[in-house]
Amino acid sequence: MPGRPPLRKAAAGAIIATLAVLVLAADQFTKHLALQNLPYEQPVPVLGDFLIFYLVRNPGAAFSLGEGVTWIFTIALAAVAVVIVWLAATRVKSRLWAVALGLLLGGVLGNLTDRLLREPGFAVGHVIDFINTPWMMPAIYNIADIFIVTMMIGVALLVLVGLHFDGSREVRQEAASTQDTAAPGDEEADAAASDPPKV
Template identity: 50%
Template sequence: MWETRSIMQAAHAESESTVATSSRRTARALFVATAVVLYLVDLGTKSLVVEKLADRGRVDLVGDLLGFRLTRNPGAAFGTGTSYTVLLSCVALVAVGVVVWLSARVANRVWALALGLLLAGVLGNLTDRVFREPGPFEGHVVDFIQLPHWPIFNVADMCINVAALLILVQAFRGVRLNGTRDGK
C-alpha cells in the first residue's frame, strides 16, 4: 500500500515537473518571439518613416484623429530630459539587462508577453540613441505617430506602455513570473 502511494506521488511529481518545463519553454518562446518581431517592426517603421517623411509635414491617415509626422526626440517621454540623453541611454542598457535576466525565470505567458514587449520597446529606442545623429548614446529617437492632444510616439513607445499595463495587471492579480500566485 505504501509502495503504491509513493510510486503515485513520484509519478505526480514527475508529471508536474514536465508541465512546468513545458510552460517555461512556451513562455520563453513567446518572450523571444514578441521581443524580436516587435523590435523589427519598430526598426522597420522608423526606417520607412525617415525615408518617406523626411521633407514632409503631417500625413493624415484618419482625418485629424491619426496621422504620421516625423519628429526626432532628444529626450525621454514627452521630450523631457533633453540634457540627460547619455544617462537615459545607460539606464536603457541596464533595463535591457534586467529584462533578459528576469526572462530566464518566466514561466507565465502574460509575463512573457509583457517582458517581450518591454524588451522590444527599450531596445527600439536604445537603438536610436546609439546609432542616430548626433552621435552614440546621444542619438535622437524617431517618433512619428500623432494623435490629437497627445505627444508624438513610435512603436517602441507603444510596446513599453502595453508592457507596463500588463505588468501592473499581473502585479495586482498577484501572479509571479513563474505563474504561481502570492499566498499560494
C-alpha cells in the first residue's frame, strides 16, 4: 500500500504556523492566569506533591542557570525560531516534521515573548514559570518549556528513524551488503553456466 504523498510547502507551513500559534496562545494565557491568581514564590498544592503551582520570574535558563546573561537566551530563542521558519518555508514536506516543528516553534515563541516584552525590559525580560512536579524534577517550568523539551525529544526520534524533511526515509543497505557477500561457490556456478559446452 503506497504511503501518503508529501505535503506541499504551503500546507506544511500552515500546519507549523497553526500549531505554533496555538501553543503560544496557551502558554501566554496560562502565564496570565498565574500572574493574576498565584501568590509570588509561595507553593500552592494542586495534587499534593504530584503537582504544585509555584510562581517565579526566571531571568536564566533551566534551573535558573545564566541569570546574569539573559540577553544570550533571547538571541538563542530568536535564532531557533528563525531556523524553524526557514525550514518551514524551504524544506519541510513531512507531516510528522511539520507537527514537531510547529509545536517546538510555539514553545520557543512563548518564552521568547517573555524575554522581549516582560520586565525588567526588552530582550532581558524574565520568563514566567509556575509548574512544579517535585517527583519528576526540581525545576519550575511552564507550558512553553513542556513543548520545547518534548518536541526536542521528538525531533531526535525523527532523526534516529531516518525520516527526512521531505517525508522520505533512509534506505537501509542490508540487501546490497547481502549480495556483495555472496558465497564463492555461487560465483563459480554462474561462471560455469556461462561457458559454452565443449565438444
